[in-house]
Amino acid sequence: MRTLDDLGNAHSVIGRRWSPEQSPEQERILVLARSALDFISATGQRYDFEDFFKTPDSGRTPLQGGTAELRERMDRTRRFFEKVREEPESAEEVAQSQAILDTLRYIESTSQQAAFADYLEHVEANAPPFVVAAFDTQEAAEAWLASHPHLPDPANVLVANEYRDVFYERETNVRYLPRNHELQRYFTKLEEKEQPVAVAFFETPAKAESWWRAQVEPPRRAWVQVGGELYLAAYFPNIHHRTLFPRSPLCVPFREGAPTRTLADLANAHPAIGRRWSPDQSPEQERILGLARDALDFIYAAGQRYDFEDFLETPDSGGPPPRGGTAELKERMDRTRRFFEKVREEPEFAEEVAQSQAILDTLRYIESTGRQDAFADYLEHVEANAPYFVVASFDTREDAEAWLASNPHLPDPARVLVANEYHAVIYDRETNFRRLRRIDDLQGYFEELEEKEEQPVAVASFETREEAESWWRAQAEPARRAWVRVGDELYLAAYFPNIHHRALFPMPKRS
Numbered sequence: 001m002r003t004l005d006d007l008g009n010a011h012s013v014i015g016r017r018w019s020p021e022q023s024p025e026q027e028r029i030l031v032l033a034r035s036a037l038d039f040i041s042a043t044g045q046r047y048d049f050e051d052f053f054k055t056p057d058s059g060r061t062p063l064q065g066g067t068a069e070l071r072e073r074m075d076r077t078r079r080f081f082e083k084v085r086e087e088p089e090s091a092e093e094v095a096q097s098q099a100i101l102d103t104l105r106y107i108e109s110t111s112q113q114a115a116f117a118d119y120l121e122h123v124e125a126n127a128p129p130f131v132v133a134a135f136d137t138q139e140a141a142e143a144w145l146a147s148h149p150h151l152p153d154p155a156n157v158l159v160a161n162e163y164r165d166v167f168y169e170r171e172t173n174v175r176y177l178p179r180n181h182e183l184q185r186y187f188t189k190l191e192e193k194e195q196p197v198a199v200a201f202f203e204t205p206a207k208a209e210s211w212w213r214a215q216v217e218p219p220r221r222a223w224v225q226v227g228g229e230l231y232l233a234a235y236f237p238n239i240h241h242r243t244l245f246p247r248s249p250l251c252v253p254f255r256e257g258a259p260t261r262t263l264a265d266l267a268n269a270h271p272a273i274g275r276r277w278s279p280d281q282s283p284e285q286e287r288i289l290g291l292a293r294d295a296l297d298f299i300y301a302a303g304q305r306y307d308f309e310d311f312l313e314t315p316d317s318g319g320p321p322p323r324g325g326t327a328e329l330k331e332r333m334d335r336t337r338r339f340f341e342k343v344r345e346e347p348e349f350a351e352e353v354a355q356s357q358a359i360l361d362t363l364r365y366i367e368s369t370g371r372q373d374a375f376a377d378y379l380e381h382v383e384a385n386a387p388y389f390v391v392a393s394f395d396t397r398e399d400a401e402a403w404l405a406s407n408p409h410l411p412d413p414a415r416v417l418v419a420n421e422y423h424a425v426i427y428d429r430e431t432n433f434r435r436l437r438r439i440d441d442l443q444g445y446f447e448e449l450e451e452k453e454e455q456p457v458a459v460a461s462f463e464t465r466e467e468a469e470s471w472w473r474a475q476a477e478p479a480r481r482a483w484v485r486v487g488d489e490l491y492l493a494a495y496f497p498n499i500h501h502r503a504l505f506p507m508p509k510r511s
Contacts, residue, residue, distance in 0.1 A: 004046055004154075006099045007037045008440070013084060013096035015508055029077045032120070036077075036103045039119045042130040044152020047170055052106050070117050078104055118238050125220035126190070128234045129182040132166075134158040134241040145175050154437075156182055161243055167426065167435060176433060178413075178426050183245060184267075185444060187232075192452075196232075196247070198225040205244060208233070212242050228349075229271075246271075263305055263413075265358050266296045272343060272355035288336045291379070295336075295362045298378045301389040302371075303411020306429055311365050329376050337363055377498050384480035385449075387494045388441045391425075393417040393501040404434050415441065420503050446492075446508055456492075456507065458485040465504065468493070472502050 014030050022030075040049050078101060085097035107116050122130055132155045135141040141159045145151070145166075153168035163183050167176035199222050202208040208226050212218065218235040225231070230247040273289050281289075299308050337360060344356035366375050381389055391414045394400040400418045404410070404425075412427035422441040427434055459482050462468040468486050472478065478495040485491070490507040 003050060004041060006095070007040060007103060010037055010096040010099035011508060013081075013093045013100070016089060016093075017084075025076075028073060029080045032073050032077045033081065033100050035120055035123055036107060036116065037100065038123075039107070039116055040103060041154055042119060042156075043115065044132050044155030044166060046153050048110070049106060052110065053102065067117065070113055070120075074104055074108070074113075115238070122220060126193075127220035128186050128232065128245065129156050129163065131156045131158050131163070131236055131239065131241075134236070134239055134243070136160060141177055145177055151175060156180070158241070158243070161245065165437070167437065174435070176426065176428075176435070187247065189448070196223045196230050198223045198230065201225045203227065205231070209244055212244065218242065262309060263300065265354075266299055266362060269296055269355040269358035272340070272352045272359065275348065284335075287332060288339045291332050291336045292340065292359045294379055294382055295366060295375065296359065297382075298366070298375055299362060300413055301378060301415075302374065303391050303414030303425060305412050307369070308365055311369065312361060326376065329372060329379075333363055333367070374498070381480060386480035387445050387492065387505065388415055388422065390415045390417050390422070390496055390499065390501075393496070393499055393503075395419060400436055404436055410434060415439070417501070417503065420505065442505060443508060456483040456490050458483045458490065461485040463487065465491075469504055472504065478502065
């Protein structure tokens, strides 16, 4: 039987063969193999894929489909990994190569070559994260979620231009659409690679949307400018959907004058920071804007959705701010407060009144609830470019599930580690819905390090992982992260002081 975990593990055999000196032919083979593995997750085919391999010898023969060029690429990829399977560099490459071969066979045997070709084109265009459906309203999305007999899982959908995960458990028929941060991550990576250049200019979003709908053969993505703001025009031909995403993270239009009440309000406050960020800014302004950004993100990372919303239900409670944090942090927060009070009084755009207020509310929440020390720890974590922040760690899934079931005040949204694998906490207080979902944040983190061109330099070398773990546990004052070598493999030693946890993460060998 095959699972999505098998496909995740198979990326290693691709990474070991990826090299800057490789031939264009090998690059195309490895890219196709990687994309085939990702295609199953992106299109929500967990259960179809697993069911297919419950009867692997049922006699199904590959069906013809797709272009001749795609069939030839898939054939070359198959031959390449058949050879790897027969002549592996390490024992685990036999199973990893077989997982790639099984994925190619699944795509062909279920006649999905055309869908796979569309996905390849989407990936090669560096388009926004792939989605399987789009809905104008939450009500329409919920109706689809409730009535669909065969929900895709895992997958992304759009609800009023917000990215959502499809959470579906076939065994229990649990169905849920939590928000995710896929678009925010996409924009972050995109801006590291390219400078946006608008291909068209409009006075209003309505005019831009009309122009985008009128394009006969639109590209997968294009930058446009509306007033003084950049938007990414996106096209998803698999669902015949066109949309405009504001460049600012999470892309929810801000409601002018609205009070800060939800995490969406915090996400919408980022443009007030981004407009003032400049390569030529003073170090002082950079520290102010960086602190404002990190304060907004701290609420997410620490899983404080409900605490934050509850605090703002009684904004004039009058309690004195508890003392905490260093004098240096207090001064930074005071300077940041004064900066955005001035922005609120003298905004460049009308929506900056509410955006600035959201930042000020966040600073007030941190101080009034005595979270300065926790915020200082988070700032140190971010500035060290450490692996993604987590609020808990568990040795086994059973321990994590027990915590999930018994915790009266679950953090949400937040990340936890289960056997050193990242999981998202999904919690709905109104319905008491509680789930842990495995996520690939660590893969994304390593990709970000690679994009920043960090060259790993090991500070220590060991023959076995056990020796490395013993050494890391013995460090009296460990850094947030450090590279170590175990045999021929690189590992990232990570320290999470907020939960007193130390871990070794193997560096994936993947482009």
